[in-house]
Amino acid sequence: MVFSSLVFLCIFLPIVFLGHTILPGIRAKNAMLLLASLVFYAYGEPVYVVLMIASALCNYLFALWIERFQDQKKWIVSVAVILNLALLVIFKYAGFLTESVNTMFGTGFPVPDIRLPIGISFFTFQAMSYVIDVYRGANKAQKNFGKVLLYISFFPQLIAGPIVKYHDVEQEIEHRTQSADGVARGIRRFIAGLSKKVLISNVMGMTADALFGAAAGTLGAATAWVGALSYLFQIYFDFSGYSDMAIGLGWMFGFHFKENFNYPYSSTSIREFWRRWHISLSSWFLEYLYIPLGGNRKGKVRTCINKFIVFLCTGIWHGANVTFLFWGIYHGCFLMLEEFVPFFRKEGGKIKTAVMRIYTLLVVCIGFVFFRADTMTQGVQWVKAMFTGFSMGAASTSLALQQLTPLYLVTFTVACIASFPVFEKWKSDGRYQAFYNNMAFVCSIVGLVLCMLSLAGGTYNPFIYFRF
Structure with a gap:
């Protein structure tokens, strides 16, 4: 269920x-x-x-x-x-x-x-x-x-x-205690997660599945980028949506679970990304594997080795496939790079922040290509097409353009906005709090109605992390 x-x-x-x-x-x-x-x-x-x-x-x-x-x-x-x-x-x-x-x-x-x-x-x-x-x-x-x-x-x-x-x-x-306020907050949080899943992740997922399942001969830069970005948003809104629903249900029954996501795509390093993505799993490995291995207490080299072991295990945890194993090693390598190269640890201005945010998103996006790929060969071909497939003919461009329906474009825009803490300041700013609360209530009602209509008329409704 x-x-x-x-x-x-x-x-x-x-x-x-x-x-x-x-x-x-x-x-x-x-x-x-x-x-x-x-x-x-x-x-x-x-x-x-x-x-x-x-x-x-x-x-x-x-x-x-x-x-x-x-x-x-x-x-x-x-x-x-x-x-x-x-x-x-x-x-x-x-x-x-x-x-x-x-x-x-x-x-x-x-x-x-x-x-x-x-x-x-x-x-x-x-x-x-x-x-x-x-x-x-x-x-x-x-x-x-x-x-x-x-x-x-x-x-x-x-x-x-x-x-x-x-x-x-x-x-x-x-x-x-099961308070009326807790139940109301839980319902709103549940609807927010349901909307993420049904209205954003499912739309992105249909496009990602269509493109990743296409013939290798049609793979060009346009197809590769649309597919990669679609999956980037699918997995985030799928998994964070489930976590929102779980947290909301907990509130409804009087339980308070810790947050599991904190706008990971706004990160400026892979290290920060893992402090914001799947927080409960990262915390589990930190407490029960990384710290017992010695953490960062035994020098830089040992710290890097410990991080590599943790992310090797993270990849293995996700599933029995070489692609998951590579995905874990891939993230572990970038964490070691950030540990050793001073550039990644130095503070910078707005330009460096923007560059680091692009770097992080690019690394994460490429990593998720391998996470999604059925085989390492498909993953390598996909990444290669993202950066060298600009000479592909009309077949590849046509395949990508077929997916860019008005629904997809609107959903993609909403996904881009919702992936960053654009409205977070409104929550704590007294000048906008009433407006924010009213808008949140309206969005909850509209979101629930749209979700019910979508679920009643659709059949595409997988959860990615159910297979883990």
Whole structure:
């Protein structure tokens, strides 16, 4: 079940919200949310819901054992981490690893065809953070399995994040308030995310899919740039839209999740980009991998190596494909470049800021070409066409022009504006706050109506990060 579906919007969400609101007591409310979350996951994964429950149970027990057997806790947490990673390896990478071995050594091992459970990377990382934090003493082991299962399976952030740490929501699982103001803010935030997804990402996605799926012979500069920029906006508004919806749903039920995006395309370096993009994943790797490796405490060379390892793992986390692996290494290389070259660390004026913003967007855009490409060959051909494909004939130009419909051009313009904090000052400026609030209300109503009309009449509605 996806948030941007009529089943969720018109049936599931109203029933769950009404039930959570009228039920008395936190135990009944938690039971309602737990049941709803399991139904939500089972709707799309009727078999793998058992896997998710088993994962939660194992990590629940590991946390209890860590707290009980203090002298053996290092071994227990090691086993817990290994088993969680093994879960990811089996379901995400078994086929890829087998194919790689067969290719490298000429073997003929049968390639397992294992369907990927939706959201496995997210709920596994969340479960690992819970066990590791108990080991570190950041929070106590929860004795009630239902509360641990609710934490891991809570439907707003189950499928595609943000990745939430247990101590950030522990108090709200134990006791929370559901205020009218919080519900109103949550609804507005949810509609904002829904609008990002349905009205912007879906339009950009149809163009990106059409162009990336075109024959290689039609690939010229025009096609390559339109496709690359379309995907640049598709993935941002898809993923940030989902995060907005998750955060909004959390507010509606009395939970407060941390922000997951902060206008990443306004960044002036790749380092800053990763402080603004998928913040919960970056924070996870920072806390549970980068800092344990030594962080930036052991010299510049070691810092660069640590960053490279982190982004290698980031690429692997995203999926079993050489393109994801390259994407992670690619970002790691630019982070090392920014660490070593003084130019990137020196302050500059407006001209340097503009140049650095263009540099960052260009690096990110090229990286996402490989992220989107089916193979490394396609990615290389695409980037080559972006910079050298100006001599292609009418076929390439015609293919690109076919996509530049009035709807696309309007959506592209809105995407450009919405990718930067153009209106952020109005939020805090008392002179414009009333106007901003009124406009936000009107935009929410209009956005919801347009989304419902689009969903009722369309079939294109994928979420990119569901496959991770």
